[in-house]
Every structure is written in C-alpha cells, then in structure tokens.
Amino acid sequence: MAVLSDKFGRPITDLRISITDRCNYKCVYCRTGNEGALYGDLPFADYLRMARIFAGLGIRKVRLTGGEPLLRQGIAGFVRDLASLRDLGGEPLDLAMTTNGHLLAEMAQPLKDAGLNRVTVSMDAVDPDRFARITRVSGGYDHVLAGIRAARRAGLWPVKVNCVLMRGFNEDQIIPFGMFAREEGVVVRFIEFMPLEEDRVWLPQTVVALDEIVGRMAEYRPLVEISHARSETARRYHFDDGIGEIGIIAPVSHPFCRHCSRIRITSDGKIRTCLFSVWDHDLHQLMRRGASDEELVGFIHGVVEKKEERHHIGEADFVPASRTMVHIGG
Secondary structure, three states: OOOOEOOOOOEOOEEEEEOOOOOOOOOOOOOOOOOOOOOOOOOHHHHHHHHHHHHOOOOOEEEEEOOOHHHOOOHHHHHHHHHOOEOOOOOEOEEEEEEOOOOHHHHHHHHHHHOOOEEEEEOOOOOHHHHHHHHOOOOHHHHHHHHHHHHHHHOOOOEEEEEEEOOOOOHHHHHHHHHHHHHHOOEEEEEEOOOOOOOOOOOHHHOOOHHHHHHHHHOOOOEEEEOOOOOOOEEEEEEOOOOOEEEEEOOOOOOOHHHOOEEEEOOOOEEEOOOOOOOOEEHHHHHHOOOOHHHHHHHHHHHHHOOOOOOOOOOOOOOOOOOOHHHHOO
C-alpha cells in the first residue's frame, strides 16, 4: 500500500485518535461550562481497525486524546491491543496519550505495562487556587500533581506538561512553570492560545507569543534553544545550566504548517486533516456500511490528498474550525 502523503509532499506519520468527547474538567479556555459531550464514542475495536489500517499506510506514532481519555473503561486493554500493531518497518508504534491527569495516578503503571510509551498532561497553573479557577474543579491540582509523579515513576518518559497561556489570565505562571520543570524533572510546554474554544472569544491580544515567553523566562534564567525534528510542534529549549527543558508551541506567531505530519480521528470516527478544518470526513460511516480495508485505504488516501496547506489564524479570511478543540481531540 502507498505511504500517506499530501499534495504538498508532506509525509503523514502521526495519528491522533480521540476516544471520547467527554471530559471531567471545564477549563475556561476550552469549554463554556454549559455544554457536555456532543459526539459519541466508538467501540475500541473500531478505533483499533482504523489504527491498524493507518499503520499500514506509514503511521508511526499514535496519540490517544479526548475529551479525557482516562474516562474510558478498558483503556489499558486498548493500549495493549495498539501495542501489538507494527509500522511498515516492523517496529512497534510509538504510543502516547494526552490527559488532564486527574485519574493518572492510579492508571500510570497499568498503562505503561500495557505498552504506552509517553504521556502529556494538560496543566495551566502551578498554584492550586488558580488551577481550580481554570478547570472549575475543586481539589484537582493535587490529583494532577500525583498523576505527573506517578507517570515519572512508571517510566512514561518524557513526561510533558502542557500549559495554554492567555494574557490577563495565567501569563504570570511562566516563571513558576520554569521552576516546576526543574524541580519535577518534566518537560513544560507553553502553548499559544488558539481560536478553538467553545465561547469563540479569541482575540489576537489574548495570545502570549513565543518571543514574550522566552523573554519572561529569561528574568528567571536564560533559555538556550536546542534542535528539534522539523515535524515537531514545539520549539525546544533548556536552561543555561542544562537543567530543565521548556517547549513552546507557537502556531499563531511561528506556524509550523509546512512540516505538519499529523492527521486526526474524532471520537465519532471522522477524519480531520487539520485542527482548523471546516469539514470532516466520515470514516466510520464507511465501516458501518461494511467497507473492506481496501476501500477504507482508498478513502483515506483521498482525504489526505485534500489536507490544507496551512491555517489562517489572524487573517482576514480566517474561518473558525467546524469543531472546537474538546470535540476534535488535542
């Protein structure tokens, strides 16, 4: 089977699968707090079939997302099934997960034992009270911190901690997160706020951009940029003394669309070729109709061929994505 690439010559090697639209947090930059899940979940067997077909088309990395993926019963068994798949080179897939961490403390070791390689935890403040205001869940900070530490002990390495920055809201957390990276031995990654929230209130002025983040962190300790793969979303830095790593994902100020290697499957089985797509492509509907693997492969190739060249954030012709982030999968 032909390896996936789009019409711009970009190889597609990374697949993100949202396994649920449900979430136990209501983060203010993501959800209004009024809407729950809008889309259903599929049986794990259906996601597994999709992953197997994509692995045969050149996918090497699979990341499980949500909603909150740890809300799904049987998640460790699904990870074990994914770990049995092989890429085109006969190697196991690189399996990762993005989670809010609330349930991670008790799940980290079972996930590692099942074959999960890495975990990324979403955490937007290192102050418990601020964290509660952001997530609108009381007492969550201690759960997440315990989850991060459990992931380290289990060897889900490197443990990455993602923080979405919003001006006037949590940009004062930049230096505390730098300290956190050094003290906890995790990679902290700051993410520029993107127009993917349910409230649709994004403004350019709310974005805390890469250059400002680097400048603010220098008030604590200077950052030194280190090399990263072209398809990586984050620019990588370590502190001047070599202790602690910081990543900055800057899709607004420093877009990385030219080297995008990712494709996404939503919880209800639709393919999205970009976070900012205004349409999606129903792979699961074909499966329900009894399509063969060969027919699904042909459909996938046709979809990937239509992958967008880039996003248009901040431009006059920008059209918001047809789904918000929580309903796409992070």
